[in-house]
Amino acid sequence: MTMQGTEAERALTEQVVSRFADTPDARLRTLMQSLVRHLHAYVREVEPTEAEWFAAIRFLTETGQMCDDVVRQEFILLSDTLGVSMLVDAINHRYASGATDTTVFGPFYIDGMPERAYGENMAFTPGTPALVQGRVMTTDGKPVANALLDVWQTADNGMYSGQDTAQPHGNLRGRYRTDAEGRYAIRTIVPVCYPIPTDGPVGRMLNATGRYPWRPAHLHFMITAADHSTLVTHLFNQNDPYLDSDAVFGVKPSLLVDYREHTADDAAAQQFGFEGGFSEARYDFVLERA
Template identity: 70%
Template sequence: MAPLRTPLHDPQREQKMHRIPPNEAKISAQAVAAFGNTPNPRLRQVLQSLVSHLHAFASEVELTEDEWLEGVRFLTDTGKLCDGVVRQEFILLSDVLGLSMLVDAINHRAGETATESTVFGPFYIAGMPERQAGESMAFTPGQPALVQGRVLDPAGEPVAGAVLDVWQTADNGMYSGQDPEQPLANLRGRYRTDGEGRFAIRTIIPVSYPIPTDGPVGRLLQASDRHPWRPAHLHFMVTAEGHRTLVTHLFNHDDPYLESDVVFGVKDSLKVVYQPCRANHPLATRYGFEGDFHLATYDFVLEHP
């Protein structure tokens, strides 16, 4: 069997690019040059590179007028589904194309000791309630859980007063704001570390869920024979003065979609185990669990700027 060829190393592609008719090459060169006087040097670099790659793409696939128009319609439909509050179809599109994770990797080349980042996602809502250590953020049913740990600096010293902004889906696989039946603050909250960098979040075990498929991104997945599922996870945005903001997830270690996350966001270092605990566990009394629950422990490490 002949080895598979990637677009970056495809001889036929390279030959095709070398055979671009002079008139088409001239159009591309003129379009790139048109942005040559952009005063901001970084903006000039981004725009000229973008135009160059867009033209190269169109030439490589020999884009038809109908395909170009369908692309315009697709982007128009994507914009129509962005409400500026909960639904952000362009972020969803970026996620399923792997672009979000690529940008994340470029901008968060953390050292070996720092917690790895992952995608922000399109369902964050700012201004959620401040919650006390161990306070429940779950107002809908699910398997009771406690997520605890510490926030540390690269030297292993505790970070006091760090804020952990947390959000997740309900058991029906939908986020508050996305689901009108949920209170807006359901499964969302802002927790702070104590003087020893410790935090405790009372919640429910996250579940796997499909991203929204009722829009253009869903049509794209269907056309490309891809599933829409994300593995179960808990979102975190961790901030602390003098440290770089961390945006990451904690994934259930045994989720069936870990190897095929539709947005490519899973990293091995971010997997946690939810251990079963009986109702007589010391933490049950401390945090108000009336029956059995599950316990996950994780320490976040923040980078310095």
């Protein structure tokens, strides 16, 4: 067997693994040594040509170049479309606790959006008027007062503010607090399905592999409250055609909601300032104690 044969290849792997043996942090040592073993095993399995390997390096370089400090995070998008984000989510939430199911964070969150009043409208662009309301509860059924719901969604054109510079700052984004009874109310528009961005390396990967880029309509939530674990989740429109083919594998049956139509003479229309008909979805979130 030549030096390029299997024994030499495996000896190289163990040589690289051994270089991390003195890593002071035990967890970092585990992460790095396992990464080397699995990455080397992948390379031995697929036996890439040098041209293919340089193409992979170029792909990762371009993925990083598509990222910015505010809106676009192409590496999160890559993790999402490979199912890694949902696998990490599953590993970190293996055991049923009675809390609301989690799902992916997504690449288009913007920190520091305006704090809005109970029932305040966060939609500054056209769409089907909607009201989303419910309660935030503990696993033993008690209301969580002063919980902070950080909410974001796309406009009717399928793009997020920040991603779409034509949208007003903070459009379809806001932070809402629950009242003393754990109730929240958000005035917005009905979410729409949309394709994830395909103008970068992740889009080229999807096109090359014959995959569709569509995500089902959803509303993002990140909910925080004192003495409770942070909840990152979505609410999905239950009649959306892409629920079974979400490009980022984020759909969970417990997170589906029904937007029901209401007329202008509904009491909620008066309470929340709707001038005509609107659609309403209700959902109670359950937080796990920290």
